Amino acid sequence: MQRTDFHEMACSIARTLDVVGEPWSPLILRDVWAGISRFEQLQADLGISRKVLTERLNHLVERGIIDRRPYDRRPRYEYVLTDKGTELVDVLMVMVGWGDKWLAGAAGPPVLYRHHACGQFSNVDLRCARCGEPMHARDIDLVPGPGAGA
Amino acid sequence: MQRTDFHEMACSIARTLDVVGEPWSPLILRDVWAGISRFEQLQADLGISRKVLTERLNHLVERGIIDRRPYDRRPRYEYVLTDKGTELVDVLMVMVGWGDKWLAGAAGPPVLYRHHACGQFSNVDLRCARCGEPMHARDIDLVPGPGAGA
DNA sequence: GACCTGAGTTCCGTAAGGGAACCCCAATGG
DNA sequence: CCATTGGGGTTCCCTTACGGAACTCAGGTC
Numbered sequence: 534m535q536r537t538d539f540h541e542m543a544c545s546i547a548r549t550l551d552v553v554g555e556p557w558s559p560l561i562l563r564d565v566w567a568g569i570s571r572f573e574q575l576q577a578d579l580g581i582s583r584k585v586l587t588e589r590l591n592h593l594v595e596r597g598i599i600d601r602r603p604y605d606r607r608p609r610y611e612y613v614l615t616d617k618g619t620e621l622v623d624v625l626m627v628m629v630g631w632g633d634k635w636l637a638g639a640a641g642p643p644v645l646y647r648h649h650a651c652g653q654f655s656n657v658d659l660r661c662a663r664c665g666e667p668m669h670a671r672d673i674d675l676v677p678g679p680g681a682g683a
Numbered sequence: 684m685q686r687t688d689f690h691e692m693a694c695s696i697a698r699t700l701d702v703v704g705e706p707w708s709p710l711i712l713r714d715v716w717a718g719i720s721r722f723e724q725l726q727a728d729l730g731i732s733r734k735v736l737t738e739r740l741n742h743l744v745e746r747g748i749i750d751r752r753p754y755d756r757r758p759r760y761e762y763v764l765t766d767k768g769t770e771l772v773d774v775l776m777v778m779v780g781w782g783d784k785w786l787a788g789a790a791g792p793p794v795l796y797r798h799h800a801c802g803q804f805s806n807v808d809l810r811c812a813r814c815g816e817p818m819h820a821r822d823i824d825l826v827p828g829p830g831a832g833a
Numbered sequence: 834g835a836c837c838t839g840a841g842t843t844c845c846g847t848a849a850g851g852g853a854a855c856c857c858c859a860a861t862g863g
Numbered sequence: 864c865c866a867t868t869g870g871g872g873t874t875c876c877c878t879t880a881c882g883g884a885a886c887t888c889a890g891g892t893c
Contacts, residue, residue: 536848536881537730539710543793545782546713546775552786556704556850560689563696567825572871580687582851587872607859609870614820617785622820623809625696627777632695635767636702641829643693649822651814658818659773662808664801670764670772672799675717679791687851706881722840732882737841757890759839 543682549624552596557581558589559625562614565599566622570611593618623657630656693832699774702746707731708739709775712764715749716772720761743768773807780806 539547539554553559560579564570569578576586590612593599598618604611614622626646633642633656645654661668689697689704703709710729714720719728726736740762743749748768754761764772776796783792783806795804811818 544710544713545779545787545793546709548786549778549782550706550709554706554709556700556706559696559700559704560694563694566820573869576871582853583872584852584874585850605859605870607870608857608872609859619820620784621781624774624777624781626809626818626820627774628699629695631771631774632699634770636698637695637830643695643828643830643832645826645828646818646823647826648811648814648816648818649824650816650818651811653811653813654826655811655813655818657809658812659776659807660810661798661801661803661805663803663805664798666798666800668776668796668798668800668805668807670716670769670776673796674799676795676797676804678793678795680787680793682793723838726840732884733841734843734883735881738880755839755890757839758841758888759890 543680549621552598553593553621553624555589555592557585558593559628561586561589561593562598562618562621563625565612565614565618566625570613572610575612626657627659693830699771702748703743703771703774705739705742707735708743709778711736711739711743712748712768712771713775715762715764715768716775720763722760725762776807777809 539551542548553562557579561575564575564578569575572586572590575581575590576583579586581589590599590601594601594612597615598621599612600615601610601612603609629642629644629646637643646656647653648655659668660666661672666672689701692698703712707729711725714725714728719725722736722740725731725740726733729736731739740749740751744751744762747765748771749762750765751760751762753759779792779794779796787793796806797803798805809818810816811822816822
């Protein structure tokens with residue numbers, strides 16, 4: 534894990550990385566999103582060490598990304614996305630779009646999205662929340678906001 | 684950094700993490716995007732160790748995210764985004780949206796985006812590339828694609 | 834020729850990940 | 864009613880990677 538603390542930086546990227554920037558955290562989020570929700574399943578699917586998996590799960594629960602809840606009268610637990618965590622999946626969806634385009638190669642994308650609204654296999658596209666036009670890195674200027682440091 | 688190799692996984696998230704999943708890499712990308720492009724500037728801005736900065740820059744150059752190019756007849760170099768790297772910034776923009784909403788607190792967002800197309804301060808929104816309707820985690824089904832493993 | 838500056842490299846101490854073994858608890862089951 | 868099973872973690876040791884400071888190198892400048 535990063536030794537330098539990203540939490541204090543006046544940057545929403547750094548602060549987001551403080552939540553899911555550690556190795557494995559995004560993949561844990563992916564698995565929980567995809568329905569792999571129990572400790573043993575996660576450990577087997579990811580091949581992560583049990584120690585680190587415990588740490589990451591606790592961290593994600595503390596930050597309100599996932600909830601830990603019992604699913605049996607025996608001490609058995611599963612992890613489910615909170616609203617906060619579900620919205621964080623947006624980041625993963627965009628990563629998938631980029632990875633599909635630049636890294637998937639001839640085999641094609643490993644996973645497809647079927648959009649409920651239109652029923653088609655599709656991908657995400659970034660648009661301006663105000664005018665609806667495409668909004669990518671080259672389409673904007675960065676301006677200091679109210680929460681900027683001195 | 685991660686000891687387990689994400690590169691071989693049949694998952695575009697894992698493969699993207701193999702490129703920018705190491706600690707600091709996303710922040711380096713952010714800085715280069717924002718115009719902080721030289722070694723000394725990056726080191727000072729991030730507070731990263733010089734050794735790790737060197738490793739990360741080399742890694743990003745190898746993966747085609749940034750280019751290293753001389754800006755002087757002396758051995759001086761700057762780093763600039765490639766097209767591949769510029770598209771990867773989409774991921775950062777979505778992270779900013781999430782961080783602004785869930786982590787910024789009362790101070791408000793540290794940075795604002797002014798959209799060239801409409802001139803307004805805005806944020807990104809995820810839409811279906813086919814039908815244009817909103818597309819978030821709950822709006823899709825995941826289906827194995829052609830590049831899925833056995 | 835001495836000095837400066839940007840861009841790294843080297844070295845050491847510490848902290849984090851990997852892996853295997855171990856532990857705890859509730860529900861069977863013989 | 865004691866032994867077993869199986870999920871969900873802990874504990875331990877080993878190795879690797881980060882942080883930080885010192886050092887190097889090459890071209891320009893005074």
